[in-house]
Amino acid sequence: RFGAELIIAVEQPGRGWLVMSSPWPRSDWPLLWQLIAQTLILYAVVLLPVLWGARRISQPLQSLTNATRRFKPGEAQSPLAEQGPQDVxxxxxxxxxxxxxxTAMLDEKDRMLGAIxxxxxxxxxxxxVRIESVEDDDDRARMADTIDEMNRTLDDILSLARLGRPSEARTEVDLTALVDAVVEDFIAIGSPVSFVEADRVTLSLRPSLMRRAIRNLIENAVKYGVSAEVRVVPGKDQVAITVADQGPGIPAEKLEDVFDAFTRLETSRNRDTGGAGLGLALARAIVREAGGEVTLxxxxxGGLDATITLPRQRG
Structure with missing residues (x-):
């Protein structure tokens, strides 16, 4: 019942015929399964070494990719293990x-900035010290203001240059209290700044740097927008700090340009509206280092809203 019989006959000169017979199944399935089995064996023989070689190459490359993404200058990191083929x-x-x-170049840069x-x-x-000998009170005051402006500009330049390797560690900070303290500093010197009370919000931040960013936004609001109202708006996934002024605003096509270092919309040399154009650039750099963003x-x-958005850590 197996099926037909396959007979093969071969003539051998001078020796007669050689006859062979073999069962020939009527169904093609046994032959098909034989072909599949042979193909699988061939794949196992050929593909397994290929897959092993690819894995031997891909694992070190994946480790290299992860190390490159995690690399932050200034953070202590052990050398990556040299594994895989010779090229890898x-x-x-x-x-x-x-x-x-x-790392060595950045260390040298930090030493150079400190010396500068x-x-x-x-x-x-x-x-x-020397301007104290100037008799004219107005001239002495203008000289003192110029020196103070030069000191502030120097501080901004050095802070912006060092931001990639901050020396301040992250700590748990009551953001609402921090913002309130900055506003109180402005109120103490008579600046038209107000704070809208809000719930406590705790974030992991570098407090001195974040205080600097908020102060820069408030200074801009007071300088160019008459007054500033500061609000802290907690959300589910993020926290917003909004500094609202009463000024004329900024042309829409220049809302991003003002974040470029040394860029100012007000180009006069008026001391009251002067500056090096580093305040917003420094504020954005600080906030981005904290994982947030600054938008205008x-x-x-009428008026302009400068908003710092910070992510909330999920516990």
């Missing part, structure tokens, strides 16, 4: 060497 090990060794060179700051502040302090929005009824 060479790439990993080059990355380890590059990371050391970048010291060398510039020393003559400014000497000038501050013109209100329909």
């Amino acid at each position: 090990r060479s790439v990993i060794a080059a990355f380890n060497a590059l990371r050391l060179r970048v 700051g010291h060398d510039l502040r020393t003559p400014l302090a000497a000038l501050r 929005t013109n209100r329909p009824g």
Whole structure:
């Protein structure tokens, strides 16, 4: 019942015929299963070594990719293990060497910035002492204001240059209290700044840097927008700090341009509206380092909203 019989006959010269017979199934399924089994065996013989080689290459490359993404200058990190084929090990060794060179260059930059700051502040302090001998009160006040402006500009430049490697550690901060304290500093010197009471919000931040960013936004609001109203608006996934002024706003096409360093919309040399144009650039850099963003929005009824948005840590 198996099926037909396959008979093969081959003539052998001088020796007669060689006859062979073999069962021939009527169904093609046994032959099909044989072909499938042979194909699977072939794949196992060929593909398994290929897959093993690909995995041997991909694992070190994935580790290199992750290390590159995690790399932050100034943070202590152990060298990446040199694994895989020779070419991959060479790439990993080059990355380890590059990371050391970048860290060394940034260390040198920090030392240079420290020396520059010291060398510039020393003559400014000497000038501050010498202007006390100026008899005219108005001239002396203008000189003192100029020196103060130079000191503030120097602080902004150094802070912006060092922001990639902040020396201040992150701590749990009551953001509402921090903002309130900054506003109180402005109120103490008679600036038209108000704070809208809000619930307590605790975030992991670098408090001195965040205080600097908020202060810069309030200074801009008071300087260019007459007054500032500061609000803290907690949300489910983020917290917004809004500084609303009563000024004329900013043309829509220039809302992003003002975040560029040394960019000012007011180009006169008036001391009251002067500055180096670093306040917003520094504020955005600080907030982005904290994982947030700074945006400017013109209100329909007039005035400008400068908003810091910070993510809330999920426990």
